[in-house]
Amino acid sequence: MMLTVFAVGGLPEFVAGDDLIQMIGDAVDGVLKDGDILAITSKIVSKAEGRQVLAADREEAITSETVRVVASREYPGGVTRIVENHLGMVLAAAGVDSSNVPEGIVLLLPVDPDASAHALCAALRERLGLRIGIVITDTLGRPWRQGQTDVAIGAAGIRVLDDLRGSNDAGGRRLDVTAPAVADEIAAAADLVKGKALGLPVAVVRGLRHLVAELDAPGARSIVRTGPDDMFRLGTKEAHAEGFEAGRASAH
Numbered sequence: 001m002m003l004t005v006f007a008v009g010g011l012p013e014f015v016a017g018d019d020l021i022q023m024i025g026d027a028v029d030g031v032l033k034d035g036d037i038l039a040i041t042s043k044i045v046s047k048a049e050g051r052q053v054l055a056a057d058r059e060e061a062i063t064s065e066t067v068r069v070v071a072s073r074e075y076p077g078g079v080t081r082i083v084e085n086h087l088g089m090v091l092a093a094a095g096v097d098s099s100n101v102p103e104g105i106v107l108l109l110p111v112d113p114d115a116s117a118h119a120l121c122a123a124l125r126e127r128l129g130l131r132i133g134i135v136i137t138d139t140l141g142r143p144w145r146q147g148q149t150d151v152a153i154g155a156a157g158i159r160v161l162d163d164l165r166g167s168n169d170a171g172g173r174r175l176d177v178t179a180p181a182v183a184d185e186i187a188a189a190a191d192l193v194k195g196k197a198l199g200l201p202v203a204v205v206r207g208l209r210h211l212v213a214e215l216d217a218p219g220a221r222s223i224v225r226t227g228p229d230d231m232f233r234l235g236t237k238e239a240h241a242e243g244f245e246a247g248r249a250s251a252h
Contacts, residue, residue: 003207007193007200014201016050021123024202029128035209037133039190040120041201042153043100045110045136055098055106065094065108071235082235085109088224089153091140099196109138113154114219121156122215133158133212135205136220137187139196143232150191152183155220159213181223182211 010027014020028038046052053061059078066083070090073080085094087109095109110116113136121134136154141147152160160183190203234242 001207003189003205005189005193005203005205007198008202008204009200011044011200011202013199014044014047016047016052018048020045020048021120021127024120025124025127027202028124028204032128032130032132032204033206034130035132035206035212036130037135037158037186037205037208037212038120038124039135039137039150039187039194039203039205040117041194042109042113042136042138043097043107044201045113045116045154046107047101049110049116051108051110052101052105053108055104058096058098058106061106061108062094062096065096069238070233071238073235073237087113087153088221088226089140095138109153110136114156114221115154117154117156117219118215125157125215131157131212135183135186135190137190139191150187152181152187152220152223155183157213157215157217158183158186159211159217160220160223162211182208183220183223186211 008024008027008031011023014023024038024040032038055061062081062083065085066081067086068084069081070084071082080092081094082090082092083094084090089095097107098105101107117134117136121132124130124134125132134154134156135152135158137150138153139148140151142149160181161179162182186205186208190205194200194203
């Protein structure tokens with residue numbers, strides 16, 4: 001299998017109200033092939049959907065996007081908050097971003113990235129006559145790892161997990177837990193060519209036709225680990241405080 005990843009040129013700076021379907025469609029018309037997957041930076045989706053807010057109080061914007069605080073840590077310039085946002089994602093600052101936007105403005109994540117991906121995928125499939133997939137990407141840090149990588153926060157028309165459970169490995173042993181998060185792997189591969197400061201928000205990932213699926217396939221929200229499956233629900237300080245309060249309550 002050969003995998004090819006390349007950025008799409010010719011896209012402008014996006015602003016609120018832009019027609020993403022028309023603009024991306026124009027840029028990829030004649031470029032895409034059947035079975036291709038488009039990886040689209042969430043920032044241009046947010047801009048087109050008008051998710052810019054005044055940054056008079058960035059911390060207030062973070063708070064408004066926060067469902068719960070997972071962990072916090074003070075540093076000389078303020079406090080870093082790792083939180084769960086309204087999308088169920090756990091990330092720094094609830095995804096509120098001040099990069100690549102005008103001074104005094106911050107950008108929130110799309111309200112429903114899966115819905116945005118679905119609308120793009122359905123319209124582009126109809127326009128181009130091709131069976132393609134869409135991944136909307138954003139940059140996250142990872143527990144226990146330095147640096148950041150892009151992951152899928154929205155998806156349509158692809159299998160977000162390549163579920164290998166029940167199959168056998170090369171040695172004939174049964175696989176019981178193996179389910180690669182291929183949507184995240186696609187997002188990370190695309191970021192290698194999109195970059196962070198190159199003005200290239202869209203990339204084509206070619207060679208993964210077997211992952212392209214129907215439009216009603218589960219989106220990226222299905223990857224988010226929540227509830228009983230979340231083994232790391234709290235940061236160290238927060239877990240200690242919760243345990244202390246539980247111990248004090250039981251003593252009474």
